[in-house]
Amino acid sequence: xxxxxxxxxxxxxxxxxxxxxxxxxxxxxxxxxxxxxxxxxxxxxxxxxxxxxxxxxxxxxxxxxxxxxxxxxxxxxxxxxxxxxxxxxxxxxxxxxxxxxxxxxxxxxxxxxxxxxxxxxxxxxx
Amino acid sequence: xxxxxxxxxxxxxxxxxxxxxxxxxxxxxxxxxxxxxxxxxxxxxxxxxxxxxxxxxxxxxxxxxxxxxxxxxxxxxxxxxxxxxxxxxxxxxxxxxxxxxxxxxxxxxxxxxxxxxxxxxxxxxxxxxxxxxxxxxxxxxxxxxxxxxxxxxxxxxxxxxxxxxxxxxxxxxxxxxxxxxxxxxxxxxxxxxxxxxxxxxxx
Ligand SMILES: [Zn+2]
Numbered sequence: 001x002x003x004x005x006x007x008x009x010x011x012x013x014x015x016x017x018x019x020x021x022x023x024x025x026x027x028x029x030x031x032x033x034x035x036x037x038x039x040x041x042x043x044x045x046x047x048x049x050x051x052x053x054x055x056x057x058x059x060x061x062x063x064x065x066x067x068x069x070x071x072x073x074x075x076x077x078x079x080x081x082x083x084x085x086x087x088x089x090x091x092x093x094x095x096x097x098x099x100x101x102x103x104x105x106x107x108x109x110x111x112x113x114x115x116x117x118x119x120x121x122x123x124x125x126x
Numbered sequence: 127x128x129x130x131x132x133x134x135x136x137x138x139x140x141x142x143x144x145x146x147x148x149x150x151x152x153x154x155x156x157x158x159x160x161x162x163x164x165x166x167x168x169x170x171x172x173x174x175x176x177x178x179x180x181x182x183x184x185x186x187x188x189x190x191x192x193x194x195x196x197x198x199x200x201x202x203x204x205x206x207x208x209x210x211x212x213x214x215x216x217x218x219x220x221x222x223x224x225x226x227x228x229x230x231x232x233x234x235x236x237x238x239x240x241x242x243x244x245x246x247x248x249x250x251x252x253x254x255x256x257x258x259x260x261x262x263x264x265x266x267x268x269x270x271x272x273x274x275x276x277x278x279x280x281x282x283x284x285x286x287x288x289x290x291x292x293x294x295x296x297x298x299x300x301x302x303x304x305x306x307x308x309x310x311x312x313x314x315x316x317x318x319x320x321x322x323x324x325x326x327x328x329x
């Protein structure tokens with residue numbers, strides 16, 4: 001087993017990851033109580049990422065409804081339409097919507113030069 | 127030029143960027159034609175000509191009010207109940223699958239090699255820091271000591287005061303003892319706060 005160099009703030013990243021995962025479970029159901037749980041976890045996720053100054057990945061950030069903070073699961077929780085070269089996310093719970101430009105390399109994140117270093121922890125599992 | 131021409135648009139030589147002197151001359155010409163003979167002598171003597179509409183033209187247009195939609199305010203969130211979870215009516219069996227994910231997450235987070243470090247080893251301090259910063263939602267926790275004796279070893283859904291309790295967190299074949307005092311912060315604050323390596327063991 002090879003011991004990898006430690007990534008800065010790894011425990012915070014893992015905490016964010018875990019919160020996103022359990023938020024995703026409860027976002028799918030139509031029960032109101034479960035939707036509250038999901039929005040509670042995403043609220044926690046956002047406040048942790050603000051305080052530890054570790055920004056969320058753009059695709060994750062776009063999946064979160066900006067008003068009720070639910071995770072949008074297309075087909076169950078929200079509608080996705082393409083209108084005039086823009087992607088529209090519409091939340092079914094609070095009926096708010098947001099638009100993004102539909103271009104593959106619009107974000108700096110999507111371009112290949114933006115990757116600096118990759119640390120792979122998946123081999124470390126025992 | 128005559129009085130009937132006043133209401134028509136100006137000829138192109140008097141366009142938007144013609145000079146002020148030209149404007150004076152144009153008005154003088156106009157007045158010469160319109161005014162009666164008795165008043166014509168006053169045209170030259172009147173030195174201070176006033177153009178009341180001149181100032182309005184130079185004034186900048188006001189900026190349009192921003193049409194950005196406002197998100198929910200804190201009071202609105204409170205009315206909808208987004209800030210706090212409801213106290214009753216939870217089904218324990220529905221929350222249970224969270225525990226399975228939590229075990230995997232915790233095992234990876236702590237980077238354990240089959241056992242936790244002993245308190246005499248060098249890893250111990252960094253291990254405690256990671257444990258403090260990890261998430262406890264979905265964990266399997268029991269109370270072993272408390273100021274309220276009826277809490278101990280109880281299996282009920284209940285809201286308790288964390289201050290006067292000692293918890294045990296169970297992960298596979300390991301147990302971690304945690305004092306309730308170290309959990310008294312806001313859940314998001316726990317990620318940045320530094321802990322003391324030694325806490326005086328007081329209930
Ligand atoms: Zn929404």
